[in-house]
Amino acid sequence: MMLEIPEVLSKHEVRSLRALIDAGDWVDGNETSGHQSRLAKNNEQLAQGSDAARQAGEAVIAALNRTPLFIAGALPRNVFPPLFNRYGKGQTFGAHVDNSIRALAGTEFRIRADLSCTLFLEEPELYEGGELVVEDLFGEHRVKLPAGHAVLYPSSSVHRVTPVTRGCRVASFFWMQSMVRDDFSREQLFRLDTTIQRLSAEKGGEDRSVIELTSLYHNLLRRWADI
Numbered sequence: 001m002m003l004e005i006p007e008v009l010s011k012h013e014v015r016s017l018r019a020l021i022d023a024g025d026w027v028d029g030n031e032t033s034g035h036q037s038r039l040a041k042n043n044e045q046l047a048q049g050s051d052a053a054r055q056a057g058e059a060v061i062a063a064l065n066r067t068p069l070f071i072a073g074a075l076p077r078n079v080f081p082p083l084f085n086r087y088g089k090g091q092t093f094g095a096h097v098d099n100s101i102r103a104l105a106g107t108e109f110r111i112r113a114d115l116s117c118t119l120f121l122e123e124p125e126l127y128e129g130g131e132l133v134v135e136d137l138f139g140e141h142r143v144k145l146p147a148g149h150a151v152l153y154p155s156s157s158v159h160r161v162t163p164v165t166r167g168c169r170v171a172s173f174f175w176m177q178s179m180v181r182d183d184f185s186r187e188q189l190f191r192l193d194t195t196i197q198r199l200s201a202e203k204g205g206e207d208r209s210v211i212e213l214t215s216l217y218h219n220l221l222r223r224w225a226d227i
């Protein structure tokens with residue numbers, strides 16, 4: 001499932017985050033690449049482990065944690081510390097698949113990447129190109145969102161970023177392990193969750209159907225979740 005998540009960050013928060021990361025140290029993006037994606041990747045990344053990256057990453061995590069749509073769609077178990085990238089004119093990231101396992105060098109922390117996320121940090125009218133293109137059985141999905149908005153997509157998908165031909169695309173990107181590993185099951189839970197919320201707004205939380213569906217939601221989550 002692909003899911004757009006609007007307004008993870010307000011415009012004001014985007015500006016503060018940009019001030020922080022723009023002043024940081026940027027290095028060749030291949031620092032975090034797997035073997036195959038190294039061939040396809042041509043961008044820059046905020047130096048991993050730098051103060052700016054750590055502080056900015058914490059701000060992104062805090063914003064995600066207060067975004068109900070993110071929690072409902074991702075059912076996150078562990079989020080890899082967010083990274084930051086930018087693509088100037090001519091830069092691109094060709095078709096690749098994200099590594100299945102992500103480890104944080106020098107620590108015990110590692111996750112199975114179930115979901116990938118791009119949080120856009122530049123307004124779309126300020127650069128040309130730089131679309132995230134995610135492939136699935138239904139075709140190609142092109143995504144370019146306002147600054148502060150994010151998209152979640154399965155880490156199992158082949159995806160790419162089209163060449164930037166004007167301006168500079170800036171984003172935060174990261175991977176997460178979900179409590180529900182299977183993309184199909186997670187999507188059914190998300191659809192059930194949003195239906196319950198809609199029904200509950202119409203009929204109130206005490207409505208018998210709302211109670212039954214909520215029970216179904218939690219019983220399926222109980223069955224499928226690893227925590």
Ligand SMILES: O=C(O)CCC(=O)C(=O)O
Nearest residue numbers: 085098118132161171173
């Ligand atoms: O820049 C993006 O939106 C995606 C980056 C990406 O696919 C990756 O780093 O694996």
Ligand SMILES: [Fe+2]
Nearest residue numbers: 096097098159
């Ligand atoms: Fe990727």
